[in-house]
Amino acid sequence: MSGVAPPPGAATERRTSVVVVGGGQAGLSVSWHLVRDGVDHVVLEAATPGHEWADRRWDSFTLVTPNWHCRLPGYAYDGPEPDGFMTRDEVVAWLRAYPATFSPPVREHTAVTGLLPGADGGFTVSATGPDGPETWRADAVVVATGGYHLPVVPPWAPALDPAVTQLLSGDYRHPGQLPDGDVLVVGSGQSGTQIAEDLHLAGRGVHLALGDAPRVARTYRGRDTMTWLADMGLYDVPVTRYPGGLAAREKTNHYVTGRDGGRDIDLRRFAAEGMRLVGKVGGLLDGPGGHRLGVAPTVRASLDAADRVYNSICADIDRHVARAGLEAPPGSSYAPVWEPGAESTELDLAAAGITSVVWAIGYRPDYRWVGAPVFDGGGRPAHVRGMTAVPGLAFVGLPWLHTWGSGRFLGVAADAAHVAERLRAGLLDGAGIAGAAASSSRRLAG
Incomplete structure (x- = not known):
């Protein structure tokens, strides 16, 4: 950037290998694998990690799955009641302690407003952060914002x-x-x-x-x-x-x-x-x-x-x-x-x-900010275990992404591991992402 400040209102441009959109349990789980494997990435979070557990649950809320189901990569419930059910505030505290175990590169209060695939591969991600507009160029993007928006x-x-x-x-x-x-x-x-x-x-x-x-x-x-x-x-x-x-x-x-x-x-x-x-x-x-x-x-x-x-x-x-x-x-x-x-x-x-x-x-999904042809007639992403037909674009944290456990703490870790591995392989071999997407496209068509 040659040290010259951008004009007022201009978006700051940054570069990374993978952009993870969403810092809930799914996005953090993907980040855990990318951190472990040394993959350059950023997690863009509109508020703070796991905030929806506090913002969209009532005061007496408890999990409906036993606490032992709460297993994220490198991190599992280890409290005194594995067969009990954490309250809303206990879930929030448990999730907030997760990032400290592996230091993910999370940018808080950074809301993603647009995602476009590049003509020659890669993606442009537009966002609004604490310092104003910013643009990210990335080889791959993982959408981890869940499926309950509207x-x-x-x-x-x-x-x-x-x-x-x-x-x-x-x-x-x-x-x-x-x-x-x-x-x-x-x-x-x-x-x-x-x-x-x-x-x-x-x-x-x-x-x-x-x-x-x-x-x-x-x-x-x-x-x-x-x-x-x-x-x-x-x-x-x-x-x-x-x-x-x-x-x-x-x-x-x-x-x-x-x-x-x-x-x-x-x-x-x-x-x-x-x-x-x-x-x-x-x-x-x-x-x-x-x-x-x-x-x-x-x-x-x-x-x-x-x-x-x-x-x-x-x-x-x-x-x-x-x-x-x-x-x-x-x-x-x-x-x-x-x-x-x-x-x-x-x-x-x-x-x-x-x-x-x-x-x-x-609630229903709202992916209007995703400018890629990966959705069915109901606005839901078409994918095979999170991998879409667009090279390098993946989803995690969706109900039944792969199994019944996918939308729960119990299954998100396996889904995150699969997506992170597919993307990591593609980053190491440029043809890998395209090949994986082509395979997904054939399976979707079939």
Whole structure:
């Protein structure tokens, strides 16, 4: 740069071999391998490493996977409760201690705004850092920003009665945050059911609009169900060998909780205790400013489907115990503790005393800043175990990137190792990256 300062507002240009976008557990895991192998790189993090665990989780949040699942490269949970469930603050502290174990080259408060592949290979990454705009030239880029960026909210939500407070699940913190009155939680995945439980335990009137999420037992036959599943190899099955194949990436995770040492989430029991369960929300029945919602009569079907999955997983564990000749307490089958009566097709928020709505339908990816042809019709990256058809461009930290464990602490280390090795090999041999991408392209096409 000849020592001449760039004009005001000009982007500072830097060069490195690999840019890792995102400093969460996935990006840091890739960096660990690159540091170990002596690969020049930088991790660009919009805030601070692992910040989303603090910013998008409620106060009573706990992991739903046992602590022993928390294994990153060179770093694993070593606390006193391997079968327990870390709280939000414990997860944040655990993650924040990780970088100190290997000193990754993280640039904090540096938000990536654009990514373009070069005509002759390599990439240009645009970002805004603490000192203003900056540009990075790199041979390879790893996108490690996850797949949950934009909240899924019905298009008619802004037309809802303005007297009703609306909150995204990622912005919910505690029951006292919401105005007095009943709360409608829309969505029965992991976040929706746990937030509904949090409100229910606080004595709030809760109405839960059910979706299609399955559920799972917290413990079964003397052990945590997720420990059984890990022993059975379920978290290691590649998505291509999973029933339904790549469609598994669209599936909702099973709901359960690690709160208070871990327990089932039984929506039927909640209903017996006074929680109101309603079917899928369809839309406003009145005009702008309205408060009458149409709901589908799907409560019974949703509960029955979730229970079938619950019992089928328990039956899988029974077969595993029998095949392996293991000693374990007797098995059982869940029997419903409550049944819905006649189902309404309308929910009048005002008549029900509902003063707030928590949208917990989910989040979808937003990769509009990635200017490379690597996405399917739904805006999701097309890849083979993280490697795209564009030479040198990879993704990590996505649900079902390779296995069921990919979106969890348990599986991210293996995915990061694979991507880092493929990129390292390509950097050592210029044809390597192109060759790996060509192979991925053929497999995607096939």
